Amino acid sequence: MTVQQPTRRGAAARTAPGRGRRVSAGEARFALALLIPAAVVVFGVVLYPVVRTLVVSFFDVDSPLPGSYPFVGFRNYARVFHDPRFYPVLGHTLYFTLVSTALELVLGVVMALILNAPLRLRWFWRSVAVMPWALPTIVNGALWRLMDNGQYGVLNAVTTSLGLGAHQWLGSPFLALNMVIVADVWKNTSIVAFFLLAGLQTIPSDLYEAARVDGAGAVRAFFRITVPMLVPSIAVVLILRTIEAFKVFDIIYVMTGGGPASGTQTVAFYTYLQAFSNQLFGYGAALSYLVVLAILALALGYLRILRQGALAGVQ
């Protein structure tokens, strides 16, 4: 869906002159009628939970059932910062977000360049490259859990045959966190690559021709033409991937269950544990609001950078 964004923006720009055109009342009513179902869905499944969660975060709600719970103001929020288990969890989340996003970006650029190159059977390579992203995260997690299994996993078969010995890939906290990152990178690099591929295809080839005429080599052309022209795509991908990585939950749930020794618990996973396993819904709601605030801050930061890039005439 988001892949179409550039196209949609293009369409809006094309129709901009029609902005002031008045439409007939009947047409408008019809448009409104068409929009109502979507509006009901959006407000029902987005706005209601958003507000409800905010309300719950101010109460000491310790059951899923409706009832009257004591009002505690900001105490649930304060509790987060006094929770000794929260800081390691935050550390895992930041590490996961930083490393997985960085890896996905670097590998994504490489993959996009390869897919953009005039290869034979290019359609075939492109279909293969999109496969990991097409897998549901749950399947991806289960797949990697099996491959990383210390007893019968294929990864150990490979390392043993290479003389590197067998390892418990998910057996120690830090290694397990890195293995989850590997699984996440394997899946999401393809979507990053496709974003960047779309960006690459908008770069006019005469720019490269001109560079060649001026005597620039491939490396120089990459850093002076490709990278600056790709900045808007990179920014979009960075925003999306950072947000996704920050709220990572499903792959952790499937691959490690937060273990070993809580070494792979992330903020989203911890929030889930508090809310559903421990039935501390007020505390869980406060935690999830803090996640939202963190993501909002990240997104605003990125958007700022993107705007500065646009002002600099990159777009």
Add this chain to the structure above:
Amino acid sequence: MDEQVVPAQGLTRRGFLHATGGLGLTAVLAACGANGGSSGGKGSGKGPIRALFMKQAGYSEDDIAKMTAEFQKANPDIKVTTDFVAYEALHDKIVAAAPAHTYDVVLIDVIWPAEFGLRHIVADVSSRWPASWKSEMLPGAIATTEYKNVFYGVPWILDTKYLFFNDDHLTRAGVDPAQLDTWDGVITAAKAIKKSGVTQYPLVWSWQQAEALICDYAQLLGAFGGSFVDSSGKPAFHNGGGVQALEFMRQSIVDGLTNPGSTQSLEEDVRKIFSSGQASAALNWTYMYGLADDPKQSQVAGHVKVLQTPAGPAGRPGVNGSMGLAVSAQSQNQDAAWKYVSYLTSQPVQNKFALSSLPVWKTSYDDPAVVKTNPAVVPQAKKQLADMILRPQVKNYNAISQVLQAELQNGLLGKKSPQQALNDAADQAGSLLNS
């Protein structure tokens, strides 16, 4: 696409905002208000009911389908729908489904009656309990669904962890099975098996960061004379037997006797590793016998033997890993739900499916038909089920268990000394027990 964009911007903005703003406001107001939930009702004793079970251990999906079909035949006016989830997802599913009244019957673990009962997720069924059940059921079973003299369900899966071993491995390593009677003996036997090269790692356990870890730990804690909480309700697992149990577990990893994959394994992983002949001995629930001894699913069929849990310096209590069937407090059809629960827990039904899970009824253990269904486990169960250790019966058990799981793993992985890990767990659990 262009046509859609133009009218939306023409009317638009203001009218659209008014309309949707109204909707939004309604949503916000609804979110702020306390939405009144309806409580459950007895219902007519007929109609549809929905039940939630777990996928692994205890009765299989197949068993439950057969039981339900029989029940439907006898009660054509009740229509039962069954759902199955992994044990690891069962608790959270019950919690998440409670406000929506999705389930009428839910399977609950022995550690949940306090939490679910006090939060009105499952119904108090004390008044429906016939007085005779209290004398006809085993005491360990009765404790499963009881909290502070209130019954929140009916015991159904009566289980504890037994020691399963592969007699072929023992013979090949020249080990006498009688050695497996104590934990010291198990270690000696495991060393001999490892030395003989029959298996690299003779022992495998379910020590993943999950409730399964607490079950194995509870059994060892009991054997070493420890307890979870003292008489005043404060954590006590960081003293004496509790520490010795973790030291024992850690040492078995250091000595290379325990499969290092144990810290990422649940009961099903243990079953698979044991069934593939890669382990010589393992603790597991009753259900492992039927599957590990089935040639279709196991490479060690015919070599599976079952013993009571080995004794430690303080005895051999088995962890109470029983489960019960509860009626949801939110169910609108509690009478029909109760009929279904009474049928599934009745003695004839339980006797019939004794291979998967042993009955909660005392007299079943002397019934030749039951002994014949599961001749390996019943004799051991008769001895073991009288001696069980309960995990703490407290409202926020899950939070305490999570803390303990993480610290036990720190001890198992050598990140902390056993004493340090348990001290840290006791610190955190102490404040949770008070809250």
